[in-house]
Amino acid sequence: MKKRFISCLLLLSLSLGNAASAAQLHALIKDQNGKPLADAVVLATPQDNKNIVLQKRHEMDQIDKEFIPHVKVVTAGSMVHFPNKDNIRHHVYSFSPAKVFELPLYSGASALPVLFDKSGPVVLGCNIHDWMLGYIYVADTPYFGKSTEDGKVLISNMPAGEYTVRVWHPDMKATEQSTLRTVTLEAAKDADMEWQLAVKPVFKIPRASGSSSAAYR
Numbered sequence: 725m726k727k728r729f730i731s732c733l734l735l736l737s738l739s740l741g742n743a744a745s746a747a748q749l750h751a752l753i754k755d756q757n758g759k760p761l762a763d764a765v766v767l768a769t770p771q772d773n774k775n776i777v778l779q780k781r782h783e784m785d786q787i788d789k790e791f792i793p794h795v796k797v798v799t800a801g802s803m804v805h806f807p808n809k810d811n812i813r814h815h816v817y818s819f820s821p822a823k824v825f826e827l828p829l830y831s832g833a834s835a836l837p838v839l840f841d842k843s844g845p846v847v848l849g850c851n852i853h854d855w856m857l858g859y860i861y862v863a864d865t866p867y868f869g870k871s872t873e874d875g876k877v878l879i880s881n882m883p884a885g886e887y888t889v890r891v892w893h894p895d896m897k898a899t900e901q902s903t904l905r906t907v908t909l910e911a912a913k914d915a916d917m918e919w920q921l922a923v924k925p926v927f928k929i930p931r932a933s934g935s936s937s938a939a940y941r
């Protein structure tokens with residue numbers, strides 16, 4: 725009885741110890757003019773990466789003829805559903821090396837989920853609405869984050885150790901590889917990193933005017 729109590733205490737202190745020793749990484753992403761950059765993906769890969777595959781269900785919505793969110797990060801091995809929340813049909817596709825797929829014209833939630841098992845960026849388009857553009861970044865590490873409007877990213881619950889960290893953004897001029905840096909995270913401490921990414925100007929394809937246009941329904 726006593727022995728069991730002690731092992732319980734031991735377990736408790738071990739798990740508390742893990743939580744307390746976790747590190748976190750704060751990243752700040754700016755563009756070439758020093759302006760905070762949203763939708764940048766920061767990926768931290770532990771040196772002893774065991775290629776942890778987290779299978780999760782994700783959704784990339786289509787709302788008001790746009791992909792919502794604009795950029796979504798999932799881990800390799802994830803299934804992504806593409807629910808169409810508009811009252812018209814969409815035809816979602818990608819020609820990206822990380823995932824080539826097509827969901828022929830559908831409405832509602834009738835399209836089958838898509839498995840993303842290869843890491844890298846996947847550019848999404850819609851055959852009917854040329855301006856619809858979205859991105860799924862398939863991460864090879866569970867330690868990732870996406871920058872908000874203030875350019876900030878927080879990755880928490882990271883075990884102490886050495887990581888290689890890189891950044892990806894849909895409009896970046898440089899390669900993802902050129903952003904690569906290493907960082908050693910100490911237990912229970914926060915680390916700060918900052919990147920300045922040159923981005924290309926974005927030319928948005930104009931939306932079809934008026935919902936009465938038969939060609940775009």
Ligand SMILES: [Cu+2]
Binds near residue numbers: 789813853
């Ligand atoms: Cu569409």
